[in-house]
Amino acid sequence: MKIRIGPAGIPLSAKERTSICGVKTVSELGLNAMEVEFVRGVKMSEKAAIELGKVAKELDVSLSIHAPYFINLTSKDKSKILASHRMIRESAERGVAMEASIVVIHAGYYGLKNSQECTNAMIEEISKLENSFKNIILGLETTGRLSQWGTIDEILEVCKKLKFCVPVIDFAHIYARNGGKIDYSEIFDKIKKFKHIHSHFSSINWTAAGIGKGNEKNHLPISHNKPEFEPLAKEIIKRKLDITIINESPLLEKDALIMKRVFESLGYKF
Numbered sequence: 495m496k497i498r499i500g501p502a503g504i505p506l507s508a509k510e511r512t513s514i515c516g517v518k519t520v521s522e523l524g525l526n527a528m529e530v531e532f533v534r535g536v537k538m539s540e541k542a543a544i545e546l547g548k549v550a551k552e553l554d555v556s557l558s559i560h561a562p563y564f565i566n567l568t569s570k571d572k573s574k575i576l577a578s579h580r581m582i583r584e585s586a587e588r589g590v591a592m593e594a595s596i597v598v599i600h601a602g603y604y605g606l607k608n609s610q611e612c613t614n615a616m617i618e619e620i621s622k623l624e625n626s627f628k629n630i631i632l633g634l635e636t637t638g639r640l641s642q643w644g645t646i647d648e649i650l651e652v653c654k655k656l657k658f659c660v661p662v663i664d665f666a667h668i669y670a671r672n673g674g675k676i677d678y679s680e681i682f683d684k685i686k687k688f689k690h691i692h693s694h695f696s697s698i699n700w701t702a703a704g705i706g707k708g709n710e711k712n713h714l715p716i717s718h719n720k721p722e723f724e725p726l727a728k729e730i731i732k733r734k735l736d737i738t739i740i741n742e743s744p745l746l747e748k749d750a751l752i753m754k755r756v757f758e759s760l761g762y763k764f
């Protein structure tokens with residue numbers, strides 16, 4: 495069992511807005527993971543990625559990458575699909591350079607396709623990326639909007655076919671999409687076969703869209719308890735999981751430290 499916790503991006507308290515300073519701050523705070531945010535584009539050079547990887551390794555901070563938000567692998571516009579491939583490939587290259595564990599993507603939208611058609615299209619598109627994922631894995635994130643492809647079941651279907659893919663569990667997104675409900679135990683049952691789980695946590699604002707359905711609005715500090723963190727921590731301890739939890743709340747490292755304290759209060763030693 496191993497728990498890693500860290501912020502989504504450079505901590506707010508980092509003295510410089512650089513990833514290296516971010517990793518150092520994460521380590522000083524007593525955290526042990528950081529997601530590198532390429533959400534607005536892959537702008538880091540290969541050399542900078544290698545440097546970052548060295549610092550992270552020395553400090554035992556595990557790195558992951560969040561690929562750009564613009565990715566849509568099922569766009570009607572072919573050029574957008576090709577641009578998505580490029581962004582994913584570049585994220586993977588930088589990821590390998592910094593020895594990150596995973597590249598996380600929001601894969602795309604249903605458009606006019608139904609769930610199964612969209613899943614089939616995802617399998618076809620993602621399979622074209624296999625060559626870029628020999629030394630790093632591709633994480634498909636559970637999504638928070640009804641228009642976005644990415645329920646756990648859809649993602650698992652892709653992972654079954656493409657072995658370089660794993661699900662990334664964004665608990666807040668699942669909670670929002672289910673209209674303010676989440677069953678942690680059911681989620682972990684579904685992903686039992688994966689040795690390590692990469693995940694995102696925060697509280698979340700959402701709007702209702704029918705019974706048991708909703709759309710995410712914005713991420714919130716975890717003190718909002720939407721969803722609650724402690725039952726999740728208990729489930730993780732009970733199942734002795736190997737997990738990385740990236741805190742995506744606006745309070746980044748502050749909330750990551752609160753999550754760490756919850757685990758410690760349950761007897762886990764970092």
Ligand SMILES: [Zn+2]
Nearest residue numbers: 560598600635
């Ligand atoms: Zn995400």
